[in-house]
Amino acid sequence: MSTTTMPAGTKWWSGGRSPFNASYGKVMMWYFLMSDAFTFGAFLISYGTIRFSVNNWADPNHVFNAFPFAGHANLPLAFVSLMTFILIFSSVTMVLAVHEGHKMNRKGVEKYMILTILGGIAFLSCQAWEWTHLITGDHAVLVNGQIEHWGTSMAKNPWGPEAVFNGQTVSTPGPIAFGGYFFGITGFHGFHVLSGVVINIIMYIKTKLGHFDERGHYEMIEKAGLYWHFVDLVWVFVFLCFYLV
Amino acid sequence: MSAHSSSSSSEITFHPEHSGGTKRIWKIFWVLSALTIIELALGYFLYATHGSLAYTVVISTKVVIGILTLLKAYYIVSVFMHLGDEVRNLIMTIVVPLVLFVWFIIAFLADGNSWKNLRNTNAGSKPYIEKAAPAPAAIEKGDKK
Numbered sequence: 001m002s003t004t005t006m007p008a009g010t011k012w013w014s015g016g017r018s019p020f021n022a023s024y025g026k027v028m029m030w031y032f033l034m035s036d037a038f039t040f041g042a043f044l045i046s047y048g049t050i051r052f053s054v055n056n057w058a059d060p061n062h063v064f065n066a067f068p069f070a071g072h073a074n075l076p077l078a079f080v081s082l083m084t085f086i087l088i089f090s091s092v093t094m095v096l097a098v099h100e101g102h103k104m105n106r107k108g109v110e111k112y113m114i115l116t117i118l119g120g121i122a123f124l125s126c127q128a129w130e131w132t133h134l135i136t137g138d139h140a141v142l143v144n145g146q147i148e149h150w151g152t153s154m155a156k157n158p159w160g161p162e163a164v165f166n167g168q169t170v171s172t173p174g175p176i177a178f179g180g181y182f183f184g185i186t187g188f189h190g191f192h193v194l195s196g197v198v199i200n201i202i203m204y205i206k207t208k209l210g211h212f213d214e215r216g217h218y219e220m221i222e223k224a225g226l227y228w229h230f231v232d233l234v235w236v237f238v239f240l241c242f243y244l245v
Numbered sequence: 246m247s248a249h250s251s252s253s254s255s256e257i258t259f260h261p262e263h264s265g266g267t268k269r270i271w272k273i274f275w276v277l278s279a280l281t282i283i284e285l286a287l288g289y290f291l292y293a294t295h296g297s298l299a300y301t302v303v304i305s306t307k308v309v310i311g312i313l314t315l316l317k318a319y320y321i322v323s324v325f326m327h328l329g330d331e332v333r334n335l336i337m338t339i340v341v342p343l344v345l346f347v348w349f350i351i352a353f354l355a356d357g358n359s360w361k362n363l364r365n366t367n368a369g370s371k372p373y374i375e376k377a378a379p380a381p382a383a384i385e386k387g388d389k390k
Contacts, residue, residue, distance in 0.1 A: 012334055017256060021334075034342060045349055046353070052354050055361065081285055085278070230326070233322065239314075244287075
């Protein structure tokens, strides 16, 4: 919490100062993030509406149970937990970079920005593996009385209710919306992570070149940090809606 | 921002004190990790008991997971994004519009649920049957979802 006392009787709305006690850039970053929150909120609520409206939505523990190099081991929640912790940890290194920026410690900012960028790249790599695994998956699906082999895509959902065919338990096609929502929302989030990594790399280079020391403050690191934390914030909800419940 | 006084902006009346060390940041990291682990434990509980629990127990567990998620969101926004350190005016201009989500979520999920009921009863013309699987009639249905 802030320990500096606010000047007593400050007239915030009488002009001459920001009523939000923040620079224009920071206020606008907050408004951008708020509008982005509505975008993601609309996506997730639309997903929830469709999921509520059908009888046989895919069971996330069944769909997301793989882990790299673990073969066909059934490990529900494991890989997505790893992704969640990577993102939480990169959020911590980002807030530490902002903290070093407040202290005008360039070396510290550089160190924590590098760690944040690495965290972002690690997350994107995990997502690339997960998508590849789903798209190239091979599941026996009973379609019109015949067995077909499907991966998960925008057009095909092999995670419908199970049926017994020639003594073998196979899937039937599930609601087609599953792939669209999963790839659409995690893709939109992944693209935010990608742009966050690009922004962080630019901030790292600017720090390295001493631009913020010349300017006398590290507020750009703070603004990039706001964006990066927002990406983590959205993941918290994507994690809830797609993997946990 | 306390360590420097050369801020370029004349818009800022005072700088919140941020020099309290990194102890709080790490504390929040452990809080977020603990909340995530509890969520995962509940998620695993739902998985391990799949199909054997009453509907109300499943829904309540999911609601608890949702509340834990909101708690995580609060800590990220308030501490990591430093919104808790800003002046009340800024906090309100960000948080109040987000209250619309309350209506947004209730209205749309209720709509989805109503669609499901219409689907399963042909708009009320037949009784609702739980878990009507669309598998072809000639094939024996599995009891797993």
